[in-house]
Amino acid sequence: MNDTASEIKPQQSIELLKELHILTRDSKMNQDSRRKLKQIYHLYNFVEPLLKQLKDSDSKLNLVDHGAGKSYLGFMIYDLFFKNLDRGHIYGIETRQPLIESSKKIADKLKFKNMSFLNLSVADSITDKQLPDQIDIVTALHACDTATDDAIEFAIKKNAKHLILIPCCQAEVASILKKNKPKQLSNPMTEIWRHPIHTREFGSHMTNVFRCLQLESYGYQVTVTEFTGLEHSMKNELIIATKIENKRQRHVDRLNQILNDLGLTELTQRFSTDF
Ligand SMILES: C[S@@+](CC[C@H](N)C(=O)[O-])C[C@H]1O[C@@H](n2cnc3c(N)ncnc32)[C@H](O)[C@@H]1O
Numbered sequence: 609m610n611d612t613a614s615e616i617k618p619q620q621s622i623e624l625l626k627e628l629h630i631l632t633r634d635s636k637m638n639q640d641s642r643r644k645l646k647q648i649y650h651l652y653n654f655v656e657p658l659l660k661q662l663k664d665s666d667s668k669l670n671l672v673d674h675g676a677g678k679s680y681l682g683f684m685i686y687d688l689f690f691k692n693l694d695r696g697h698i699y700g701i702e703t704r705q706p707l708i709e710s711s712k713k714i715a716d717k718l719k720f721k722n723m724s725f726l727n728l729s730v731a732d733s734i735t736d737k738q739l740p741d742q743i744d745i746v747t748a749l750h751a752c753d754t755a756t757d758d759a760i761e762f763a764i765k766k767n768a769k770h771l772i773l774i775p776c777c778q779a780e781v782a783s784i785l786k787k788n789k790p791k792q793l794s795n796p797m798t799e800i801w802r803h804p805i806h807t808r809e810f811g812s813h814m815t816n817v818f819r820c821l822q823l824e825s826y827g828y829q830v831t832v833t834e835f836t837g838l839e840h841s842m843k844n845e846l847i848i849a850t851k852i853e854n855k856r857q858r859h860v861d862r863l864n865q866i867l868n869d870l871g872l873t874e875l876t877q878r879f880s881t882d883f
Pocket residue numbers: 674675676677678679680681701702703704728729730731748749750751752754755
């Protein structure tokens with residue numbers, strides 16, 4: 609453990625860092641916590657400019673964090689940006705009830721009154737009445753498997769202005785590539801995913817390609833980059849999307865063409881361009 613005062617942002621609540629076990633009771637940090645804090649600060653650097661823009665508009669500043677886990681991200685965003693504002697709300701969506709309970713306790717203790725933690729799946733949150741119709745920012749950091757796809761559907765249906773996603777693994781595309789392999793082997797293109805490890809990797813890659821095309825088809829401008837703060841993690845693709853225009857037919861056509869060419873038309877609903 610080292611002294612870490614210089615690594616902590618000046619406006620950061622030390623009490624929060626202790627509640628999240630990033631800092632020990634005597635304000636020390638171990639290597640894991642240091643890495644976690646660095647990751648979250650790095651991600652916050654992408655979120656903050658979007659929040660500043662929204663703050664200058666008439667936006668309600670509603671942010672939903674899907675697959676929130678212990679809500680490190682939501683708490684840090686609240687502490688660094690929301691806590692002194694007279695508007696805005698952060699919703700953490702998480703299926704593990706004990707994590708919801710512990711997050712509620714922390715929020716109560718720190719008087720973070722504009723935070724809610726909802727024990728819902730991402731899919732169910734799309735229609736749940738506890739969430740407002742208008743959401744400005746959607747985040748999903750390593751939301752497992754298809755939870756990222758559901759977070760995208762949520763954002764599209766709520767007409768969210770911005771999404772920040774770091775997808776986790778998604779096995780669905782690979783499983784369908786695998787299932788359909790025998791009937792497609794006459795096509796030389798199947799060499800791209802014939803070997804099992806390639807099926808998995810190509811499936812994972814194509815999942816994110818489809819996610820981007822789906823967002824683009826709904827008029828989002830998409831940037832895909834490496835999230836360098838996760839150097840210890842295999843899953844470090846960062847997708848940032850901002851709504852700039854209405855539906856774009858070109859991206860709809862491309863998405864459908866690729867699904868068709870790869871024998872993945874049964875995923876048309878998953879990557880729907882027609883919610
Ligand atoms: C890998 S953890 C990431 C937690 C947090 N976002 C972070 O980066 O620290 C993924 C979390 O998503 C939750 N989760 C998985 N599938 C979900 C779903 N369909 N709806 C809501 N939460 C889900 C899990 O319970 C888990 O807490």
